[in-house]
Amino acid sequence: MVNKKKRHHLLRLLLVFFSMNVVWYIAYLLINHTILPSPLAVYSALIHLEGKEIWLHVCYSLFRIFAGVLLALMIGMSIGLIMGRSRIWNKILDPVVYLTYPIPKIALLPVVMLFFGLGEISKILMIMLILLFQVIISVRDGVKAIPDNTYDVLTSIGASTTQKFWHVTLPGALSVILSTIRISLGTAISVLFFTEIYGTEHGMGFFIMDAWLRMDYTEMYAGIMLFSLVGFVLFLLVDYLDYKFMKWRN
Template sequence: MVKKRRLPHLLRLLFVFLCMNIVWYITYLLMNHPILPSPGAVYEAMFHLGARDVGLNVGYSLLRIFEGVLLALLIGLLIGLLMGRSPLWNRLLDPVVYLTYPIPKIALLPVVMLFFGLGETSKVLMIMLILLFQVIISVRDGVKAIPESTYDVLTSIGASTGQKFWNVTLPGALSVILSTIRISLGTAISVLFFTEIYGTEHGMGFFIMDAWLRLDYPEMYAGIMLFSLVGFVLFLLVDILDYKFMKWRR
């Protein structure tokens, strides 16, 4: 049954991908300019990219994303749970969150680089900052939305605090966390691109900008497509986690 549902979804993805390439090719014909190569030229450039270079650049980008997301989840989950279950901590931390959340995080890039340098730390911290406040707010609201009667039922059957957390609080928080990550990944990847322009020789952002400076437009677009593929795979991974751990929603 699951396979039957996945097949139409896969066919729709392939159809949209084909349509995008057709629009791309028509635009290429209309422009007739080197700044927009044909889809065939870009795929050929992608095919001729060295496997070691691609693996190295994609690997560095994925590692930075993973570290940033992990940090945001650990800190955001802790603070969000604290605010969601404790009215006192919610009153104390709520003004802090709401005063700092609206600040455009990309504007903090120069500040982060001044304090932490141009290396890996600043890149990971920027991704963490993008996700952190959204995780905190989502977890807090998700936990507060859990009816108290749910905990009362578990109390009546003798459930421990740990069992209440594992069976009620964590699933309620995990649901909104996965939705938040899915929404925020695009922004996090965009920020990663900016951070990889400075102080590094590895990463998809560096790869794309290097090709642009060399006026190698097919390779530049090939890098953009690889970067997009990384984002697509991460989206699929979040969907898989949602399917595996959120079975109760179905």
């Protein structure tokens, strides 16, 4: 039954992918201009990108994404757990979170670059800022949603605070963390693209903009396709982690 569902899901993905390429090809025929190359030309360019240090660009982008996500998880989980388990800290930090959360984080890019320069730190910090508040709020709400009698049961059998954390609090928080990362990942990758335009010679954002400036539109679209593929693989990785660690939900 599970394998059948996976096959149907894969078939739907392939059908959508095929349909998107058909629409793309029709648009290519209608526009009939170099600004929109055919899908076959882009896929051919994608295959031949390896000679242009493309994997170095991919590795730089992946490092920035993973570093930003890791920072957001470390800080966000700590604050969210404190807010979720302590009413006093929740009252203190709740106004701070709600006043700063609505600020569009992409608007802080010039400020971050002023304080931390154009190097790696500013790029990583921007990704961290995008994810941080979602992680804080999700973890806090996830911990609050855990029924108190769950802890009472563990207390009655002599469980320690650490055991309560590992067996109740963390699983409850992890579920919402993975959902938050899945939702925010696309935004984080978009922000990464903007940050890689400035002060760097490596990264997928730089590669795409460099191709655009050279008016090599086929290579530009190939870079966009590869960047999208990186995001898709990261999305699948989060799905795998959800399947691996959240089996108890089924």
